[in-house]
Amino acid sequence: MTPELTFPPLFQGEALTGAADPFAKACTQALLGCDAGTVIYNITPDALKAAIIFAPERPMTEALPVLIACEVGFQNALGALAPPEVSVHFRWDGEILVNNARCGRMRMAAAEVAKGADLDWVVIGLELPLLPPDPETPGLTPDQTCLFEEGCADLDPGLLLEAWTRHTLVWINRWSDEGLRPLSTEWRGLVDKMGEPVEMTLAGQSYSGTFMGIDESFGMLLRQGDDTQLLPLSLLLEQGGER
Known part of the structure; x- marks a missing residue:
């Protein structure tokens, strides 16, 4: 049984x-109505999976940067607990990179609202592999990794989850007090392939081009030839728990 964890004020596990x-559980509870700050988690020997329910009370474009706050919070948390040689970055679509290999992802879902209306809830999910799929053949997929293979065998996933919520709360408070500039500055140093070619599939549609940068709401500026397309963070929202 997972021991009871301790979360910062206004969060409950x-x-x-x-x-x-x-x-999926967090999305269901948010839809039915539950307290913001609820952290739902499942820690197994193989993986850490968690989701946080937020009640942003802002229009969608102003609310969805909570994903960025959660990403920076995760980097701060793992950076504090992992060996110093462990690096953490993110792809724009939410994939987590540990030492330049894919290591889980962040996910996002939100309430359906009319354009311009405040969001009732946003759920941010974390999926983090702790062990390789086949312990007998570690390193079989060099583009994918897990914490065990990156020198984090002794890292307590419960402590990591607690630290993630604390650091995320710090960034949400900074966002509230100082606006998005500090968060944008921090995240720009963590996002992968800015200025480089990228390919990805979002909501069943393929996108490719050069990742030129982000707008004020963290939308991706994707250049294809002479044209530049804006991909808003709302493209990352999942419907029915799938993207």
Whole structure:
């Protein structure tokens, strides 16, 4: 059984067991109505999965940068607990990179609202592999990794989850007090392939081009030839728990 974890003020935890998916559970609870700051998590020997429910009370474009706050919070948390040689970066679509290899992802879902209306809730999910899919053949997929393979075998995933919520809260408070500039400055140093060619599939549609930068709401500026396209963060929202 996962020991009871300690979360910062205004956050409360709910542990799941077995194969239960915290992201799906959080989306259901948010839809039905529950307290903001609920952290639903499932820690197994193989993976850490968690989701946080937020109540932003802002229009979508102003609310979705909470994903960025969660990413920076995660980098701060893992950076504080992992060996110093471990690097953490993010792809714009939410994939987590540890030492330049894919290591899980962030996910996002939100309430359906009319254009310009305030969002009732946003759920940010974290999926982080702790062990390789096949312990007998570590390193079989060099473009994918897990914490065990990156020198984090002794890292307590419960402590990491606690630290993630604390550091995320710090960045949300800075966002509230100082606006998005500090968060943007921090995240620009963590995002992968800015200024380089990228390819990705979002909501069943493929995108490719040069990642030129971001707008004030962290939308991707994607250049294809002479044209530059804006991909808003809302493209990362999942419907029914799938993207």
